[in-house]
Amino acid sequence: MASVTGTSMSMTAVSCSFKKGLVPSSGISNPNSVSFSIKGRSFPSITLQPTRFRVACAATPETVKKVCTIVKKQLALPDDSDVSGESKFAALGADSLDTVEIVMGLEEEFGISVEEESAQSIATVQDAADLIENLIEKKAA
Structure with a gap:
């Protein structure tokens, strides 16, 4: 369902x-x-x-929203910035160091550990949210 x-x-x-x-x-x-x-x-x-x-199943809206908040914080974007699941990190102005910091913030917020090769496959907020839920599911199993 x-x-x-x-x-x-x-x-x-x-x-x-x-x-x-x-x-x-x-x-x-x-x-x-x-x-x-x-x-x-x-x-x-x-x-x-x-x-x-x-x-694949998409991440819950709550997870996407949390990822959007973390991305805005890590990139020092204004609260009214338009960040959604489709937002690409590069389009938001993130370079490779920013992306590493975003991943670190996600790890801390969600209590997960992201492998380097998985982190390199993250290009959008939705990619990050999907990966987070996948890792949380694996951790619970």
């Missing part, structure tokens, strides 16, 4: 079907396309690039 805050959309049921390449005894093998259905409403099929298909 998932819900989206701040919009009129609320997802309560999502189904996914894969076409071609199904092997009944072992599950999905090399699917060529995927189609989605939400509450019975079908959406266009997506042709898959096998090495590029990834299913």
Whole structure:
């Protein structure tokens, strides 16, 4: 179950079907396309690039908001600055040292440890929030 805050959309049921390449005894093998259905409403099929298909859940709005606050603080941006999940650190004026400081602030705030190679893959606020929730989930397991 998932819900989206701040919009009129609320997802309560999502189904996914894969076409071609199904092997009944072992599950999905090399699917060529995927189609989605939400509450019975079908959406266009997506042709898959096998090495590029990834299913991921976005971080909660609360996590994104906390990351936005930390980014504003680390970059000394005014409180009324427009920082959202889509905001790229570079577009906000962050250099590599700023990005390291942002990651350190996130580690401190969320009680996590971010590996160097994971930190290098963070380009947006949403990337950071998703990584944080992933690390928190792994830590709890």
